Amino acid sequence: xxxxxxxxxxxxxxxxxxxxxxxxxxxxxxxxxxxxxxxxxxxxxxxxxxxxxxxxxxxxxxxxxxxxxxxxxxxxxxxxxxxxxxxxxxxxxxxxxxxxxxxxxxxxxxxxxxxxxxxxxxxxxxxxxxxxxxxxxxxxxxxxxxxxxxxxxxxxxxxxxxxxxxxxxxxxxxxxxxxxxxxxxxxxxxxxxxxxxxxxxxxxxxxxxxxxxxxxxxxxxxxxxxxxxxxxxxxxxxxxxxxxxxxxxxxxxxxxxxxxxxxxxxxxxxxxxxxxxxxxxxxxxxxxxxxxxxxxxxxxxxxxxxxxxxxxxxxxxxxxxxxxxxxxxxxxxxxxxxxxxxxxxxx
Numbered sequence: 107x108x109x110x111x112x113x114x115x116x117x118x119x120x121x122x123x124x125x126x127x128x129x130x131x132x133x134x135x136x137x138x139x140x141x142x143x144x145x146x147x148x149x150x151x152x153x154x155x156x157x158x159x160x161x162x163x164x165x166x167x168x169x170x171x172x173x174x175x176x177x178x179x180x181x182x183x184x185x186x187x188x189x190x191x192x193x194x195x196x197x198x199x200x201x202x203x204x205x206x207x208x209x210x211x212x213x214x215x216x217x218x219x220x221x222x223x224x225x226x227x228x229x230x231x232x233x234x235x236x237x238x239x240x241x242x243x244x245x246x247x248x249x250x251x252x253x254x255x256x257x258x259x260x261x262x263x264x265x266x267x268x269x270x271x272x273x274x275x276x277x278x279x280x281x282x283x284x285x286x287x288x289x290x291x292x293x294x295x296x297x298x299x300x301x302x303x304x305x306x307x308x309x310x311x312x313x314x315x316x317x318x319x320x321x322x323x324x325x326x327x328x329x330x331x332x333x334x335x336x337x338x339x340x341x342x343x344x345x346x347x348x349x350x351x352x353x354x355x356x357x358x359x360x361x362x363x364x365x366x367x368x369x370x371x372x373x374x375x376x377x378x379x380x381x382x383x384x385x386x387x388x389x390x391x392x393x394x395x396x397x398x399x400x401x402x403x404x405x406x407x408x409x410x411x412x413x414x415x416x417x418x419x420x421x422x423x424x425x426x427x428x429x430x431x432x433x434x435x436x437x438x439x440x441x442x443x444x445x446x447x448x449x450x451x452x453x
Contacts, residue, residue, distance in 0.1 A: 399444035
């Protein structure tokens with residue numbers, strides 16, 4: 107039922123109401139998902155609006171209901187870690203799953219640049235945000251709090267007074283699984299390389315490593331590196347460890363970019379992977395799968411975790427007091443690959 111070509115004006119809500127045989131209020135409620143409108147009537151109105159080419163005035167909607175119908179995905183992770191040359195890093199995998207979930211609820215997902223300084227989150231019109239693995243004194247969290255916007259953390263928030271809802275990514279369990287795998291493959295002197303910040307994944311991994319080392323009689327060998335350094339930081343940290351501790355026979359590099367750099371450092375030192383030194387990492391992304399040799403990593407179930415984060419945030423935006431404060435991604439699973447497989451499975 108398209109508009110007559112004699113008029114160049116865009117169709118209005120009154121045109122939709124007239125064509126659908128309902129009131130303008132009913133059209134407004136149907137198109138905005140509010141009020142009590144019969145589902146069949148709602149679908150008929152949406153179909154009529156589409157046929158007419160009606161487009162809602164988003165600015166007017168924003169003024170009327172105080173909602174942007176948009177949420178942001180933010181992180182203070184440097185792009186060297188969050189994205190990388192493949193453009194398919196940790197952050198972008200989360201973004202894809204979160205966008206799908208948000209769209210199902212008729213929300214847009216806005217990606218903002220790494221929030222380390224500046225005003226990345228001040229200039230976007232959003233209702234709330236998901237913050238990926240916030241650090242202590244996280245810049246993204248600080249900007250959201252200043253704007254008075256709700257947020258959900260993907261990964262446990264680190265400040266003890268931060269009671270934001272979050273999705274648990276099982277940081278300690280991930281480290282436990284990787285260290286158990288290395289032990290099963292014969293590691294006796296494993297080292298740990300973590301980011302120098304205080305994200306839950308680094309803090310949990312360090313705590314777990316120290317506990318496991320004490321229980322197994324390992325001498326703790328730990329290095330920290332700046333996430334912004336990416337693969338080069340992993341290379342330099344691993345090279346220094348191998349020089350200072352030539353007995354190292356395994357490296358658990360939690361950041362995948364660090365792990366790729368560590369593999370290069372092992373090879374450049376004249377050693378082999380995994381024969382002399384095994385290398386494992388946390389995130390089973392494209393870096394892990396395309397490294398040579400491919401890296402043993404962990405399936406974090408990021409698609410489910412991101413979807414759960416969206417659900418937690420939208421529940422908060424709705425003011426749902428019965429909504430849970432936390433959600434847990436499915437338990438992580440080690441994906442064993444050539445970088446650490448010295449023994450056949452079950453041997």
